Amino acid sequence: MKSKIRIVFLKELREMLRERRTLAFLLAASLMYPAIIGLLLNQMIERNTRTEREGIEMVVIGGAKAPTLMAQLRERSVTVTEAAPMNEDAIGELLRAKKTVAVLRVTDDYVANYQAMRPARLELWFDSSTESGPQRRDVEDILQAYSSNIASARLLAHGVSPATLSPIELQRHDTGTNASRSAMVIGGIIGILFLPAFFLNLSAAVDSTAGERERRSLEVLMAQPARSWELVVGKWLAASVPSLLGVTLILCVAHAILRWLPLEEIGMSWNLGWGELMLVCLVTVPLSLLSSALFIGLAMNAKTFKEAQTTVSFVTILPVIPGFVISFMELKTATWMYLVPMLSNQTLVKELAKTGDIGPLPFVLTFLCALIPALLVVAFASWRMKSEKYVLGV
Amino acid sequence: MIEVHDVRKAFGAVQALGGVSFTARDGQITALLGPNGAGKTTLLRTLVGLLKRDHGSILVGGVDPEQDPMAVRRNIGFLTDQFGLYERLTTREYLHYFGELNDMQAAALRTRIGEVAELLGMEDILDRRAKGFSQGQRIKVALARTLLHRPRHLLLDEPSRGLDVMSTRALRTALNALREDGSCVIMATHVMQEVTHLCDDVIVIAKGHTVAQGSPEELCRRTGITNLEDAFVSLVGTEEGIA
Numbered sequence: 001m002k003s004k005i006r007i008v009f010l011k012e013l014r015e016m017l018r019e020r021r022t023l024a025f026l027l028a029a030s031l032m033y034p035a036i037i038g039l040l041l042n043q044m045i046e047r048n049t050r051t052e053r054e055g056i057e058m059v060v061i062g063g064a065k066a067p068t069l070m071a072q073l074r075e076r077s078v079t080v081t082e083a084a085p086m087n088e089d090a091i092g093e094l095l096r097a098k099k100t101v102a103v104l105r106v107t108d109d110y111v112a113n114y115q116a117m118r119p120a121r122l123e124l125w126f127d128s129s130t131e132s133g134p135q136r137r138d139v140e141d142i143l144q145a146y147s148s149n150i151a152s153a154r155l156l157a158h159g160v161s162p163a164t165l166s167p168i169e170l171q172r173h174d175t176g177t178n179a180s181r182s183a184m185v186i187g188g189i190i191g192i193l194f195l196p197a198f199f200l201n202l203s204a205a206v207d208s209t210a211g212e213r214e215r216r217s218l219e220v221l222m223a224q225p226a227r228s229w230e231l232v233v234g235k236w237l238a239a240s241v242p243s244l245l246g247v248t249l250i251l252c253v254a255h256a257i258l259r260w261l262p263l264e265e266i267g268m269s270w271n272l273g274w275g276e277l278m279l280v281c282l283v284t285v286p287l288s289l290l291s292s293a294l295f296i297g298l299a300m301n302a303k304t305f306k307e308a309q310t311t312v313s314f315v316t317i318l319p320v321i322p323g324f325v326i327s328f329m330e331l332k333t334a335t336w337m338y339l340v341p342m343l344s345n346q347t348l349v350k351e352l353a354k355t356g357d358i359g360p361l362p363f364v365l366t367f368l369c370a371l372i373p374a375l376l377v378v379a380f381a382s383w384r385m386k387s388e389k390y391v392l393g394v
Numbered sequence: 395m396i397e398v399h400d401v402r403k404a405f406g407a408v409q410a411l412g413g414v415s416f417t418a419r420d421g422q423i424t425a426l427l428g429p430n431g432a433g434k435t436t437l438l439r440t441l442v443g444l445l446k447r448d449h450g451s452i453l454v455g456g457v458d459p460e461q462d463p464m465a466v467r468r469n470i471g472f473l474t475d476q477f478g479l480y481e482r483l484t485t486r487e488y489l490h491y492f493g494e495l496n497d498m499q500a501a502a503l504r505t506r507i508g509e510v511a512e513l514l515g516m517e518d519i520l521d522r523r524a525k526g527f528s529q530g531q532r533i534k535v536a537l538a539r540t541l542l543h544r545p546r547h548l549l550l551d552e553p554s555r556g557l558d559v560m561s562t563r564a565l566r567t568a569l570n571a572l573r574e575d576g577s578c579v580i581m582a583t584h585v586m587q588e589v590t591h592l593c594d595d596v597i598v599i600a601k602g603h604t605v606a607q608g609s610p611e612e613l614c615r616r617t618g619i620t621n622l623e624d625a626f627v628s629l630v631g632t633e634e635g636i637a
Contacts, residue, residue, distance in 0.1 A: 002494060004495060007491065007494045007495055008495075011480075011483075011487075011491045014482075014483070014487070015480060015482045015483065018482040018483075019482065215478075215479075215480075215481070216476035216477075216478060217476070217477075217478035217479065217480060218478075219444075219474050219476060219478065220472070220474055220476065220477075220478030220536075220539075221478065222444060223439075223442045223444060223467060223470075223472045223474070224467060224492065224495045224496065225463075225464045225465075225467040225468040225495065225496060225497070226464075226495050227464070388445055388446065391439065391444045391445060392405065392445075
């Protein structure tokens with residue numbers, strides 16, 4: 001004798017497969033999702049590596065008046081382009097075209113002031129709304145260094161030690177490693193990797209409960225020799241299938257893309273092997289089970305498909321909240337995070353990407369923190385379906 | 395055999411069943427007559443164990459549906475007032491699903507689907523999906539589902555609604571065959587002609603109470619009215635709510 005759960009499961013699955021929209025959506029989401037992430041990262045890498053290769057582009061007006069400065073700039077890999085004198089509007093136009101990081105204008109009285117040892121004015125024109133901020137700061141640093149050099153030379157000529165000019169000495173130490181920097185960006189990407197667990201199963205879960213009620217076939221089903229928990233479990237497992245497949249596929253495709261991209265170019269790391277990824281996929285299974293349980297538990301109380309969609313849609317927002325709160329409050333990874341479904345999955349992968357080895361506890365907690373509530377919700381839904389109040393409403 | 399004794403059921407302040415008693419025998423077709431809202435649906439749901447009674451006793455083939463609903467349901471074919479079709483499944487897949495739910499073996503199920511399809515004259519829609527089925531086709535599929543597992547007891551809620559002349563005759567043949575087999579059939583209906591032609595016994599319920607039980611002839615004799623419809627109206631005691 002076949003188990004009733006299996007009978008219900010297979011029937012729900014068959015009905016689901018007949019719904020073309022669900023399948024198309026599943027496939028599109030599974031492939032498009034990681035593809036978009038890959039594209040974004042690729043663009044980031046492109047942008048970062050391009051500037052390193054080509055150095056800094058800068059337009060200089062009146063550069064002939066300051067040949068040593070020009071030489072200094074070229075030495076520090078700034079590509080200097082000489083330009084004829086132009087007015088403010090023309091400079092603005094040039095900066096908007098983003099062909100140059102900044103425009104340096106050597107003022108007309110520069111030479112006279114320089115020789116008279118008065119401050120010789122240089123004008124740096126830039127557009128702060130563009131992303132070239134770091135490069136602009138590089139240019140400013142070069143100019144500053146040039147200025148200090150001249151000052152030192154002049155002081156030496158007067159027999160004064162240049163050290164008097166530097167009462168303090170600032171040394172910068174950046175402890176951010178490639179990996180920890182990458183955790184930020186990767187964390188954001190990971191956050192959205194698990195989201196499909198909460199929308200790929202929505203239509204299946206709603207259709208097999210509220211939809212069945214709307215089509216008035218639920219009473220017939222409930223009058224069959226099958227216990228209400230067998231019906232609920234069959235429907236629950238069937239609804240979990242699209243989520244489960246979708247998220248696993250997305251994780252695999254994303255993993256392949258992240259491994260293939262030269263992430264080290266932008267100081268990021270993805271320290272996961274296929275074995276670890278399989279473990280991640282495995283402990284993510286209960287997440288799909290939990291979302292399906294929640295959807296079924298809520299949707300079964302709605303009288304129509306539409307009504308159920310409205311009640312259920314707020315559940316799709318829930319998983320985003322913990323991740324959002326964590327990044328908003330800038331909390332450090334702690335063990336309790338592995339006790340919150342969804343957040344635990346995100347934290348797990350974030351930590352794996354950063355360090356590569358985190359021990360078995362996070363895996364176990366991630367697995368259980370979604371599985372236990374899922375089972376509780378299913379138990380509640382079964383109890384609810386058996387209740388007389390529910391039968392009367394069918 | 396279905397034995398019901400003084401069954402009562404209230405939903406809050408509403409007394410849906412106020413004392414229903416009857417016996418439906420094997421090898422007989424028992425009509426369940428009653429105006430809309432008399433408590434027929436509640437009664438049928440109580441018989442399959444979907445609802446629990448507040449008072450009284452029910453035995454379906456000697457089993458109390460409250461004690462062992464699974465055993466009772468395995469021996470009941472229940473045709474509700476809704477057909478309960480799945481639009482994305484073919485008739486064959488639909489019947490297969492319910493056959494499996496009733497613990498039928500695959501080989502027996504295949505043969506049986508052919509049999510009921512022939513019995514109800516629905517071979518043409520066996521491999522079509524239910525979407526776009528006519529009312530008659532829908533009720534045939536639902537009926538086929540009801541008969542599929544050869545239940546000893548059949549609870550049919552208006553089985554002839556929406557059927558054309560040919561299908562009504564097919565249904566009548568099917569019901570007669572079931573009676574020959576010794577099944578116990580309870581049929582809720584509003585068609586008096588069907589009752590006179592087909593049913594051996596009639597239960598009249600009104601406002602949640604059994605008003606009378608007997609053969610159509612007995613009911614006419616008892617009320618002193620020759621026409622069953624008029625006898626029914628007289629038993630129910632009002633002309634209100636006759637569908």
